[in-house]
Amino acid sequence: QFEQQDCGHKEDVGVVCSEHKLLRLSEGCSGHTEVYYNGSWGSVCFNQMEKTTVAVICRQLGCGHKGTVDETISRLSPDPKWLDNVVCQDYESSLWQCPSSPWGQNQCTETEVADIRCSGNLPLRLTGGSDPCSGRVEVYHKGFWGTVCDDSWDLQDAMVVCRQLDCGAALRAEKGSRFERGNGPIWLDEVNCRGSELYLWHCSYSPQQSSCSHKQDAGVTCAALHRGSNFGQSDGSIWSKYFQCEGHESFLHECLTSDRREQNRTHEVQLNCQDFLRLVGGADCCSGRLEVKFNQSWATVPSGLNTSGVKVMGPSCMSVSPQVDQCRAVDMEMWGSPV
Numbered sequence: 001q002f003e004q005q006d007c008g009h010k011e012d013v014g015v016v017c018s019e020h021k022l023l024r025l026s027e028g029c030s031g032h033t034e035v036y037y038n039g040s041w042g043s044v045c046f047n048q049m050e051k052t053t054v055a056v057i058c059r060q061l062g063c064g065h066k067g068t069v070d071e072t073i074s075r076l077s078p079d080p081k082w083l084d085n086v087v088c089q090d091y092e093s094s095l096w097q098c099p100s101s102p103w104g105q106n107q108c109t110e111t112e113v114a115d116i117r118c119s120g121n122l123p124l125r126l127t128g129g130s131d132p133c134s135g136r137v138e139v140y141h142k143g144f145w146g147t148v149c150d151d152s153w154d155l156q157d158a159m160v161v162c163r164q165l166d167c168g169a170a171l172r173a174e175k176g177s178r179f180e181r182g183n184g185p186i187w188l189d190e191v192n193c194r195g196s197e198l199y200l201w202h203c204s205y206s207p208q209q210s211s212c213s214h215k216q217d218a219g220v221t222c223a224a225l226h227r228g229s230n231f232g233q234s235d236g237s238i239w240s241k242y243f244q245c246e247g248h249e250s251f252l253h254e255c256l257t258s259d260r261r262e263q264n265r266t267h268e269v270q271l272n273c274q275d276f277l278r279l280v281g282g283a284d285c286c287s288g289r290l291e292v293k294f295n296q297s298w299a300t301v302p303s304g305l306n307t308s309g310v311k312v313m314g315p316s317c318m319s320v321s322p323q324v325d326q327c328r329a330v331d332m333e334m335w336g337s338p339v
Helices: 051-060 155-164 307-317 332-336
Strands: 022-025 030-037 040-044 066-070 081-083 115-119 124-128 134-141 144-148 170-174 186-192 204-207 219-222 225-227 269-271 277-281 288-294 297-300 319-321
Touching: 022 051, 030 081, 051 066, 051 115, 124 155, 124 219, 134 186, 155 170, 155 219
Parallel strands: 040 081, 144 186
Antiparallel strands: 022 030, 030 040, 030 115, 066 115, 124 134, 134 144, 134 219, 170 219, 186 204, 225 269, 277 288, 288 297
C-alpha cells in the first residue's frame, strides 16, 4: 500500500526497457535499408552483409524469403549510420538478433548504405496485432500494401498464411476487421486454400470485388514460433535436426524427421501456445466440464454438444506413450462443430 511500508531506499526497484526499434526499406520492399533507433531514422551499411542477412531483413519485413544487396547504388544523406558489419544466420527471425558493430559506432560512409531488393513470392505481412504473428493480412502488389477480403476466409486460409510467415499453427481466422480496418487497395477476395499450400498465392482466389470494403478485412492469429533461445536454453538432449509435417498429423512423432541429433542449441524451436478449450472439474485433464475462451474470458458450453464435437476433442487427449499424456483439449476443428 502507498505510504505504508517498511522499505528503505536501498530497496528501490528499477527497470531496463528495450529500445524501440523499427526497420524499413525506403521503397517498401526495396531501397535503402533504414532503422529507427534512439529517436531518429538512420542507415544500415553493407559491409560484411551476406545473402543470409538480406534474407532475414526481407523476411522480417514480410517482403519475401530472399533478396540482393546492390553495393553500386549510393546516397548522400546526413542521417546517422546506425548499423554496420551485420552478420545474420538463417535461423534468426529479426535483424535485432544478429551480431553487428555497436549501434552508431562504425566507419560507415555515405556511399556504403545497403540498397536491398527483396524477392521470392509476393510480400505478405500481418499488421495491427499484439505480436508479429497476429494481425490483419496484407499483400504488397504493384507498389502498394493492400488487404484481403474475408469472403470465404476460414482456418485453412489462415493455416497457409501462418505457415508462410513462419508463425506456427493457425489458431483463428479473423473476419470483420478484427484488427481494425486497413486502407488502400483490397487485392484478394474469395481466397480458398486447402490448408497444405506453402504460399497464399498457390490458393485459388478472385481479384478485388466492388462489393468488398475494409470492414471485411481478413486477419489471422497464429501460434507464434520462436527460433533461438528466447525462453532460455535447455540442458537435455536435442533429438532431431528437423521435422517435416504435412499438416494433417495429430502428433509430432507422425512427421518425417531426421535420424541424427542437432548439436547447436541456437537452433532450438520454442512455442507460445494458447488455449481456447479446456476441461475443468474432472478426475483428470481429459474429463470434466467443457469451457470455451471468448473475449479473454472462460465460459461454459450449454448442454446439447453432439457426438461429433466430442470426437474432435478426443485425439487431443490420447496417450502417446505410457510416460507422456497429451492432455490438451485444444483442436481448432472444434469450432466447426455445431454446438
